[in-house]
Amino acid sequence: MKTAIWLYLFLFVAFFDLHAQYPMLTPFAVSMGAAPSFIGLVMGMYSLTHLPGNLIAGFAVDRYGSRIFIAASLTGAGILLLFQSHVTNPWQLLYIRSISGFVLAFLSPACMSLLARLARDHIHQGKLMAGNGLVHTIASVVSPAAGAYLAATIGFSQSFAILGWILLVTGITSVWFVREPARTPEEIANMQKKPLAQSPSIDVKENSSSGFPWSIFSLPIGLACAQGILAFELPLRGTGSASIMTTGLLFSIVSLGALVTLGLLFLNRYLPYSRTIIGVLLLAICYYGLASDWPIPLLMLLFIVGMAKGVIFPAMTSFLLQLSGPTRYGRTFSLLSISLSIGSFLGPVIAGAVRDYFSPYFISFLALMIALVFLFPRSSFHANWNTRSSAPPVSGS
Secondary structure: OHHHHHHHHHHHHHHHHHHOOHHHHHHHHHHOOOOHHHHHHHHHHHHHOHHHHHHHHHHHHHHHOOHHHHHHHHHHHHHHHHHHOOOOOHHHHHHHHHHHHHHHOOHHHHHHHHHHHOOOOHHHHHHHHHHHHHHHHHHHHHHHHHHHHHHHHHOHHHHHHHHHHHHHHHHHHHHHHOOOOEOOHHHHHHHOOOOOOOOOOOOHHHHOOOOOOHHHHHHHHHHHHHHHHHHHHHHHHOOOHHHHHHHHHHHHHHHHHHHHHHOOHHHHHOOHHHHHHHHHHHHHHHHHHHHHOOOOOHHHHHHHHHHHHHHHHHHHHHHHHHHOOHHHHHHHHHHHHHHHHHHHHHHHHHHHHHOOOOOOHHHHHHHHHHHHHHOOOOHHHOOOOOOOOOOOOOEOO
């Protein structure tokens, strides 16, 4: 568990640093004269350039491990943030954000794969994934407000420089503190492309990729699209330092809602498919309320949005682990990251194009409902799941 604790610590710093930029990027681009459509392109390109990095990460993480990619991603992101603190026009911001998208594409598959390999069984996997979400959420509770405060007090350039140095130092120090668990015989055989005789400790049926329901990846696309629209829309509620602070607080409210449900660790014992469906349905209703201007306080709706996200993301990762196997963790989380990148690209771009005609939150609602349609019940969603089933044991953690 020592590796997991160190990994959580570095993830906290990384997530804090990255989420602190959310309330700053849109007003920073506006201050340089960028139009809303161009801002949507900047945010979308960051996600679009995730795709080649995700494709490479899927096989590279399975083959070479997570440690080197975690360190390289954090260090590279820190250097790029230092460059970002010196941009003077929107096009420079677009170029740097595009490169940042590629560099950071390796971070999520590497971290999620390492956490999955540290697990003792399916329940422990769920708890580790919930712990990742909990660390992510705690960081995102305080980071938007902290980023907004930095931007309002010392300006955008100095804020980006401080965040860049934090990421750079974190990436360098992670080399000494993140350790890979020993590979299982199944993983070694898979790397050497040799058949592995069935043994009592390994469930061959569980690791078969035949009949994998690829429609499940419509879910992260829809989720990321909705989340990208929210990240695009909230900062455009006003201008000035007061508005930046308000935006930071609104993002923190979302994260507080997620923190509530992520803390309910007993939820990990329930079927991931059921948790996912309930969470997505609740999230879709909230976005419909935002689009329709329901007479409900904005803070309450955003808090419920966060609660739904706190249910969905641990359930979704457990769902993917249930349908995949330990030799494919890197590729599975790579496909998850690719799907999230596609949705994150589509969300801001579409929002920037349609916001003059109708509320972009309608697009969020539509994307989530389409994902629900693709997740119609099937037997494979219930297979290989029980509270006593166990994953291959790990060592060296």
